[in-house]
Amino acid sequence: MSTTLSASTLLAVPLAPLVGSAIAGILGTTFGGNVIGRRASHTFTILGVLVAFILSAMTLKSVALDGARFNETLYTWMVVGGLKMEIGFLVDGLTAMMMVVVTFVSLMVHLYTIGYMEEDEGYNRFFAYISLFTFSMLMLVMSNNLLQLFFGWEAVGLVSYLLIGFWFNKPTAIFANMKAFLVNRVGDFGFILGIGLIVAYAGTMNYTEVFAKAPELGALGFPGTDWMLITVICICLFIGAMGKSAQFPLHVWLPDSMEGPTPISALIHAATMVTAGIFMVARMSPLFELSDTALNFILVIGAITALFMGFLGIIQNDIKRVVAYSTLSQLGYMTVALGASAYSVAVFHLMTHAFFKALLFLAAGSVIMGLHHNQDIRWMGNVRKYMPITWITSLLGTLALIGTPLFSGFYSKDSIIEAVHFSNLPASGFAHFAVLAGVFVTSFYSFRLYFLVFHGKERYDQNPDAHHDHHDDHGHDDGHGHGHGDGKPHESPWVVTVPLLLLAVPSVVIGFVTIQPMLFGDFLKDAITINTAAHPAMVKFGEIFHGPVSMALHALSTPPLYLALAGAVTAWYMYLINPAVPAAIARALRPLVVVLENKYYLDWFNENVLARGARALGIGLWKGGDRGVIEGGVVNASWKLVGLVSAVVRRAQTGYLYHYALMMIVGVLLFMTYFVWLAK
Numbered sequence: 001m002s003t004t005l006s007a008s009t010l011l012a013v014p015l016a017p018l019v020g021s022a023i024a025g026i027l028g029t030t031f032g033g034n035v036i037g038r039r040a041s042h043t044f045t046i047l048g049v050l051v052a053f054i055l056s057a058m059t060l061k062s063v064a065l066d067g068a069r070f071n072e073t074l075y076t077w078m079v080v081g082g083l084k085m086e087i088g089f090l091v092d093g094l095t096a097m098m099m100v101v102v103t104f105v106s107l108m109v110h111l112y113t114i115g116y117m118e119e120d121e122g123y124n125r126f127f128a129y130i131s132l133f134t135f136s137m138l139m140l141v142m143s144n145n146l147l148q149l150f151f152g153w154e155a156v157g158l159v160s161y162l163l164i165g166f167w168f169n170k171p172t173a174i175f176a177n178m179k180a181f182l183v184n185r186v187g188d189f190g191f192i193l194g195i196g197l198i199v200a201y202a203g204t205m206n207y208t209e210v211f212a213k214a215p216e217l218g219a220l221g222f223p224g225t226d227w228m229l230i231t232v233i234c235i236c237l238f239i240g241a242m243g244k245s246a247q248f249p250l251h252v253w254l255p256d257s258m259e260g261p262t263p264i265s266a267l268i269h270a271a272t273m274v275t276a277g278i279f280m281v282a283r284m285s286p287l288f289e290l291s292d293t294a295l296n297f298i299l300v301i302g303a304i305t306a307l308f309m310g311f312l313g314i315i316q317n318d319i320k321r322v323v324a325y326s327t328l329s330q331l332g333y334m335t336v337a338l339g340a341s342a343y344s345v346a347v348f349h350l351m352t353h354a355f356f357k358a359l360l361f362l363a364a365g366s367v368i369m370g371l372h373h374n375q376d377i378r379w380m381g382n383v384r385k386y387m388p389i390t391w392i393t394s395l396l397g398t399l400a401l402i403g404t405p406l407f408s409g410f411y412s413k414d415s416i417i418e419a420v421h422f423s424n425l426p427a428s429g430f431a432h433f434a435v436l437a438g439v440f441v442t443s444f445y446s447f448r449l450y451f452l453v454f455h456g457k458e459r460y461d462q463n464p465d466a467h468h469d470h471h472d473d474h475g476h477d478d479g480h481g482h483g484h485g486d487g488k489p490h491e492s493p494w495v496v497t498v499p500l501l502l503l504a505v506p507s508v509v510i511g512f513v514t515i516q517p518m519l520f521g522d523f524l525k526d527a528i529t530i531n532t533a534a535h536p537a538m539v540k541f542g543e544i545f546h547g548p549v550s551m552a553l554h555a556l557s558t559p560p561l562y563l564a565l566a567g568a569v570t571a572w573y574m575y576l577i578n579p580a581v582p583a584a585i586a587r588a589l590r591p592l593v594v595v596l597e598n599k600y601y602l603d604w605f606n607e608n609v610l611a612r613g614a615r616a617l618g619i620g621l622w623k624g625g626d627r628g629v630i631e632g633g634v635v636n637a638s639w640k641l642v643g644l645v646s647a648v649v650r651r652a653q654t655g656y657l658y659h660y661a662l663m664m665i666v667g668v669l670l671f672m673t674y675f676v677w678l679a680k
Contacts, residue, residue, distance in 0.1 A: 005062060005070040010089050013052045013059070013099060014138035017106070017131045020048025025128030041124040045131040046110045052138065053103035056096070063096040064523060071144055071208060082203060090144030090207060094347060094527035097518075098141040098279060101354045102272050106134040108499035109267040112362050115495035116263055116369065122166060129166070130267060133159040137272050141279060146195045146205040149280070153191065153244065156273045157184050163264040164257045173259040180253035187243015187250050194236030201229060211286040211529070218290035234287055234294035238301075241277025245331050248305045252602055254328060255312075258320040262365030265320060266358040274327065275350045278334045282343040286529040292425060295339050295535070299420075299427035302335025303434035308600070310441035314448065315596045318375050319364045322449045326401065327357055329438060333416050336431050341535035342419035343528045348511075348518045349412035356400035356409055356507035359500060363394040366496050367453060370489040371460065377452040379462055384454040386489035391454050393500040398450050400507045402443040402564045405552040408511030413439070414551070414560055415519060415541070422540040439560045443567025451575045460488070512548045520545060 026032040028041035036044075062068035073088035089095075109130060117123050136159055140152025165177030199205060201220065202213045220229040241247070246254040254274065258265055268274070281288060281298070288294055306329050313325035330353050337346035368375055370387050384391035400409035417439075420432045491497070517523040520542050532539050545551065555561050574581045586593050598604060652663075 004066070005059065005068045005091055007070070007072060007074060007089070009055055010059070010070060010091060010142065011074065013055045013103075014135050014142065016048040016051040016055075017045070017134040017138070018048075020045035021128045021131035021135060024124050024131065028124030028128065036124075038123050041127050042110070042114055045127040046107070048131055049103060049107045049110050049134055052134065053100070053107050056099035056103045059091060060096040060100050063091065063093055064517070069526070073144070073206075077147075083199065083205070085147050085205070086145055087148055088144040088206075089142045091142065092527040093518075093523040093525075094279070094282065095141055097347070097351060097523075099138065101351055102134065102137050102141065105272060105354055105358045105503075106130065106137075106267060108358065108362070108503055109263045112266075112365070112496055112499040113261075113263045115493045116365055117261060120261075126163075126166060126261065126263075129159055129163050130264065133163070133264075133268060133273070137276070140276055144207055146198065146207075146210070150192065150195060153240070153276065153280075154188070156268070156276060157181070157188070157244070160184075160257070160264075160268050160273055163268060164260040166260050166264070170259065176253075176256040176259040180257055183250055183253040184243045187240050190236045190238075191240020191243075194233050194240065197229070197233045197236065207283070214286045214290060217287070228291065228293075230287060231291040231293045234284075234291045235297060237284060237287075238277075238281060238294065238298055241281050241335075242301065243277075244280075245274050245277030245335070246305075246328055247277070247301050247331065247335055248308065249602055251305060251309065251328050252599070252606065255321055255324045255599075258318070258324050262320065262361060262368060265324070266361035266365070272354065274331060275334070275354065278331070278338065278346055278350050281335075281338045282347050282528060285341075285343045288338075289341065289529055289531045289535065292534070295341065296425050296427040297339075298335055299339030299423075299425060299431045302332045302337075302339055303427070303431040304332070305329065306332030306336060306438045307434040307441065310438050310445065312596055312599060313445035314441065315593065316445075317378050319367060319377050319380075319449065319453065320361070320375060322377070322445060323357070323360050323364055326360070326442065326446065329442060330357065330401075333413060333435060333438070336420055336435055337416045339431065340416075340419045340423040340425070340428060340537050341530050342416065342423075342538055342541070343530065344519050344524045344538070345412065345415045345419050347524070348515065349409075349416060351514070351518075352400070352408035352412040352507075352511050355503055355510060356397045356407075359393060359397040359503040359507050360401065362496070362500055362503065363390050363397060366390040366492040366500065367394075367489075369492050369496065374460070377449060379459045380453045381456045381459045382454070383489050387491045389491060389497045389500060393497075393504045394450065394454065396504045397507055398446045402446050402568065403439060403560060404564070405555045405561065406508075406512060406548075408507055408509065410555065411511030411515045411548060411551065414555060414558075415515070417560055418541050418544075419537045422537040424536065436559060436563065439563040440567040443564040444571050447568045447571035448575055451571055456576055515548050515551075 023036070023044045024041040027035040028037070059068075068091075070089055070091040073084075073086045075087040076084060077087060078085040091099075110127070113126065113130065117126055120126065133156060136152050136155035138152075140149060140156060143149045143152060161177045161181045164180055165173045167173045195205070198210055198217075201217055202210050204210055204213075214230075217233065218228070218230045221227070222229045222232045239250075242250045257268075288298075309325050309328035309332060313322050313329065316322045316325060330349070334346045334349050334353070337343070337349065366387065367380070367383060367390060370383065370390065371380060374380070396407075400407040403410045403413040417432070417435050420428055420435055423431075519538070530538060595601070
């Protein structure tokens, strides 16, 4: 077995994008005097990500073919007692796969950005941000300890905040990035509590050492309760994943994050950052396997997200928001797989989803460009006539998303459904229903989007908002010279279409090629731990798996295929053949539509109950606690008491000698009287 992975080579993977980001962010902006121009900025950042991708691909080859592994500390930052705070890398099959996915999708987004952000004033700043994000994500997935994991975790959150609010003059963008920041802090609070408990009871932050002590942690109870310590740790860690991977009810930030430019929707909110929580739970599988309670909790949360976020995708009219709710739903699928102890299936779907969802987001951006920055799918139609490359790549991405046999999404999504079916946990029944129903819902909203955009009548001239500056990228509409919405569509430039074509290839073939080694081979064997006796889902699934071709043929007689077909046919009839049906259904089910339009009133609850309640509590603590008790009762009362005592004492200090002599005589008489009384 070869172990030839070089520490310097691995270090170059995250540092190359960091160097590109620093060059563009310092020398290419007003901060550094605009020393370099646009061409140099995108050249340095793309070169950095290209280097990272090439090195990641070489690493994946060594890991997959030669069995190479790496787990070493590169730098010890601090030692506190016996606790070491280190920087180090753990490279196995899981890490190598994530490295390639992150760098490849990032490279495609960098190329795409050249065309998409062509006229934007923040061009160099945007390239600096997305390269910095790539560095942060690589540090997260390559870490071999919880400290570095948390650093990468918070760094991607910070860059996400900067990118969502990239157009900082738009009030909606500022609201969206603050919302994302605050919701993620809720999840991160749980995450850091989980890390703190691990450090407190295991005394280390190194993955290998923590996992070695997992049986000891699994035998401990949580002080003062009947709960097991490992259950509390796992639930706290998963709360962090709920925030980062947008699980119900901490999902509310992700749809609003579409206020940022489309390239970051593909990079951060579809392919990489939102999957950090999935990656983290898979990496922590030795801990999660010790708590059925935590796994059941994960199953329920994932099932709710997979089904109910899909419903919201049905009523969206913004092209990016439809894809955003699709992302939420698919993240729910991955989470369900984690709860069923099918960690390899979860990361398999993470990988396939990264490619076809990045493709769908970038295709949506291409449509937005081609339609002069109109994002409302109600005022599109027949775009395939004018944008053939965008059309065919969108179709391929849609077919992968709904789980069409032989496409990448089919292998990963059907594997999730099978794994949940074989799970023996109590929550698996509800989860299996949710993922099955989600197949129909996914197909319906996906083909609703597809038919309204690429087929049917042309509706560009009917857009009531065509002359209003309110869509996604109007921050630079005028720079493009077409801020109106009444012109015919046009195909995007090659820097936009080439990434679409390159992403379409893995969207079609990657599932077929990799399902065997990832799910049933040794590729992830040493990265993921499963207690097969307690959680036999993957063992039972392996017994019926006989290769990708057999799996595709078997799908012809299973419910998921017919549910997906039913969703597509229903969308075709309702939006191409008889467009009056959706309106009639909306009228008949108006109360339900209102609930969906208000996104289950979660935003209302957060703003009017949680936010106002917190504000009222804060005002109460300020006025009652700070002003009333501390300032009025402690600070002011103490100085007033001192002043009162001083005023009384001051009256006795007259400065006359005969007053002092009189007080001495009176004092002596009192003492004499006291002692005489004691003597009696």
